Amino acid sequence: MKAAAFDYEKPADVAAAVKLLSGAQGMGKVIAGGQSLGPMLNLRLAQPQLLVDVRGIAEMCAVTETPEALTIGACVTHARIEDGKLPDATRGLLPAVAADIAYRAVRNRGTLGGSLAHADPAADWVNTLALLDAVAILQGPAGRRELKVTEFMHGPFATALAEDELLVAVRIARLSKAARWGYYKFCRKTGEFAEAIGAMLVDPERKVCRAVVGATTSVPHVVADARAIAERFMPDEALKAVEAAGLGDDPYERQMHFAALKRAAARMHGGGS
Amino acid sequence: MSTRTITLQVNGKTVTAAVEPRLHLADFLRDRQLLTGTHIGCEHGVCGACTLEIDGAPARSCITYAATCDGASVRTIEDFDADPVMAELRAAFSAEHALQCGYCTPGMLATARDIVLRLPQADEARIRKELSGNLCRCTGYVGIVRAIKRVLAARKEKTHAA
Ligand SMILES: Cc1cc2nc3c(=O)[nH]c(=O)nc-3n(C[C@H](O)[C@H](O)[C@H](O)COP(=O)(O)OP(=O)(O)OC[C@H]3O[C@@H](n4cnc5c(N)ncnc54)[C@H](O)[C@@H]3O)c2cc1C
Ligand code: FES
Ligand code: FES
Numbered sequence A: 001m002k003a004a005a006f007d008y009e010k011p012a013d014v015a016a017a018v019k020l021l022s023g024a025q026g027m028g029k030v031i032a033g034g035q036s037l038g039p040m041l042n043l044r045l046a047q048p049q050l051l052v053d054v055r056g057i058a059e060m061c062a063v064t065e066t067p068e069a070l071t072i073g074a075c076v077t078h079a080r081i082e083d084g085k086l087p088d089a090t091r092g093l094l095p096a097v098a099a100d101i102a103y104r105a106v107r108n109r110g111t112l113g114g115s116l117a118h119a120d121p122a123a124d125w126v127n128t129l130a131l132l133d134a135v136a137i138l139q140g141p142a143g144r145r146e147l148k149v150t151e152f153m154h155g156p157f158a159t160a161l162a163e164d165e166l167l168v169a170v171r172i173a174r175l176s177k178a179a180r181w182g183y184y185k186f187c188r189k190t191g192e193f194a195e196a197i198g199a200m201l202v203d204p205e206r207k208v209c210r211a212v213v214g215a216t217t218s219v220p221h222v223v224a225d226a227r228a229i230a231e232r233f234m235p236d237e238a239l240k241a242v243e244a245a246g247l248g249d250d251p252y253e254r255q256m257h258f259a260a261l262k263r264a265a266a267r268m269h270g271g272g273s
Numbered sequence B: 001m002s003t004r005t006i007t008l009q010v011n012g013k014t015v016t017a018a019v020e021p022r023l024h025l026a027d028f029l030r031d032r033q034l035l036t037g038t039h040i041g042c043e044h045g046v047c048g049a050c051t052l053e054i055d056g057a058p059a060r061s062c063i064t065y066a067a068t069c070d071g072a073s074v075r076t077i078e079d080f081d082a083d084p085v086m087a088e089l090r091a092a093f094s095a096e097h098a099l100q101c102g103y104c105t106p107g108m109l110a111t112a113r114d115i116v117l118r119l120p121q122a123d124e125a126r127i128r129k130e131l132s133g134n135l136c137r138c139t140g141y142v143g144i145v146r147a148i149k150r151v152l153a154a155r156k157e158k159t160h161a162a
Helices: A014-023 A037-042 A078-082 A093-099 A112-118 A124-131 A235-244 A251-268 B025-032 B084-095 B105-118 B124-133 B142-161
Strands: A007-009 A028-031 A050-053 A063-065 A069-073 A135-140 A143-148 A153-155 A166-173 A180-186 A196-203 A208-214 A221-223 B004-010 B013-019 B051-054 B057-060 B073-075
Touching: A014 A028, A014 A050, A014 A135, A014 A166, A078 A093, A078 A112, A093 A124, A093 A180, A112 A124, A112 A166, A124 A180, A124 A196, A124 A208, A180 A251, A196 A251, A208 A235, A208 A251, A221 A235, A235 A251, B013 B025, B025 B051, B051 B105, B057 B105, B084 B105, B084 B142, B105 B124, B105 B142, B124 B142
Parallel strands: A007 A050, A028 A050, B004 B073
Antiparallel strands: A063 A069, A069 A166, A135 A143, A135 A166, A180 A196, A196 A208, A208 A221, B004 B013, B051 B057, B051 B073
């Protein structure tokens, strides 16, 4: 249960971090909160030669807002979001999701960017950011690029990040006052990763009506036009979404994901659990 | 692989040490600082036995590496003798039989203290949610929950009276 040996650097800016990663030629790894990487190092599932600690990079801890969007640095912790320390651009969605990630001791160190980069299909930010159609901002030796979170996610624990690329921040379009959302997850124990996640967002002013079937075996399944699930919950349409997410074969899995969607819809419409 | 020299506050004292980057904070405290009050259970963030305070907030010391704590202020259970909240919690843990073997207790107390200070209005359901990251193999949790409720109630009474 002890990590294999590695070197450690704590660069002061993004450019220096990218340089360190490039120099490590594939044997380097970013560490942010260490709340997913720490367990993997201790179990020796990951054995990098160099850890590049990005928590000291001011730009990656920053939060900026414009009338249209909120940009959240990758190193912003779950706890900071839970405590409402960010401007509320999502009508309470981000703090509500943050509060139910793991446990406070984990939330105090775990980061939004670390969670997204780790790309666990059952992770809360992975699915929430897909619901919000957020944009990931990456920086590597060739400069910056932006990708929708849905394009950033390639599969379970797989993303568009190159070995020497950093996730610098995530940009979320501001929801309108009329926006409503619902989020529901099934966990076997409080604070554990979800077995199934259902999420939906209706924002008529921005013509958004999306749903996510989350905690799949791969990337979040986004229903871009979810009127038949979100505006009015039509069971057949919800089941179709679960099946399209590749979760139709196992009756238990199918029912869990169906129920998660149903409860997310109920929450959005202000009823039930 | 090279070592790193770190300087941090441990229980109010400045400590400078050369550490291998792979050394986690719990091992650093137990083996190098001889502060064995921090317990180690799972070493992957799940059980909560190693929970202590870093820069004023609870954290898992098994998945936090000592090298990442350069400049940080760490408080272990040994540093809470004179802490008023911890004194109330200790008395309540005894009164409510909130421990048997005591293995989970340092982590439980770190979490309990955070609940008392951060969530003074917490009801039983909230206490149980907040405690879900600390496993206890002995007590069945009832005594632990009662102990925290007792401290919260006593503190509420005190603020009402004042
Ligand atoms: C007991 C326990 C329970 C948990 N339960 C939940 C849960 O219910 N829901 C949930 O969503 N999560 C859960 N988590 C995971 C937690 O949210 C982690 O904090 C998060 O997944 C990782 O964030 P981090 O900052 O700790 O990243 P790290 O562990 O530091 O890094 C994770 C991965 O991302 C890479 N990385 C990190 N930051 C960047 C970056 N800026 N650019 C490029 N790559 C980067 C690292 O190289 C590594 O591969 C749990 C964790 C624990 C220990
Ligand atoms: S030993 Fe750290 S959480 Fe179990
Ligand atoms: S008292 Fe023995 S594990 Fe909690």
